[in-house]
Amino acid sequence: MKVTMTVNGKSMSGEAEGRTLLSSFLREELGLTGTHVGCDTSQCGACTVHVDGRQVKACTMFAAEAEGTDVTTIEGMANADGSLNTIQQAFQDYHGLQCGFCTPGMVMAASSLLEQNPKPSETEIREHLHGNICRCTGYHNIVKAIMAASGQDVPAVAAE
Structure with missing residues (x-):
């Protein structure tokens, strides 16, 4: 069809x-x-x-x-001129990726979260990412990247 x-x-x-x-x-x-x-x-x-x-x-x-x-x-997430959008740039800046396999899904999930909640807490970010698995980063830098993309200060993210 x-x-x-x-x-x-x-x-x-x-x-x-x-x-x-x-x-x-x-x-x-x-x-x-x-x-x-x-x-x-x-x-x-x-x-x-x-x-x-x-x-x-x-x-x-x-x-x-x-x-x-x-x-x-x-x-479709990049800026119109082809440059990285805010979330993608934050993932690069805060090393929110390693092998990169989970990165597209993480960026898409982060985008959805920030659309719903422009200033999420660390706990809210971790809860939202519950359905996304990363086997490389331990999530700490992903959480930092999402916090940075939301315009918040990036604290030392607790190890869990």
Whole structure:
């Protein structure tokens, strides 16, 4: 079947079987490989995108369910001139990444959080990231990056 959606501000279409996950459709049919697939079971959050402004794990949604929606992927997060947006820059500045595999999902989750809560506490950030797994950083620098992106002072983040 043909599936059409607006992705990162552009109308895009592709072919998908009824069982095709949104994560696979974005990567394989539309060529947007920034959405990573880590588990296909909704555990890791690497495939997090925004669908009609909601944070969604793309491995939990069929491509056909996204018909007619507005999808934002990590590729759509940069500024119009191609430079890193505030959250992406903070991840770079505060070394909120190591291998980078979880980074797209973390940035998308951070964006959603900051949209809902522009000045989250450390605890609120950690709670919001509960569905995103990072095996490299221990989350401390990710939390610092999100706090910096929110315009807050970045305290020494407690080890947990």
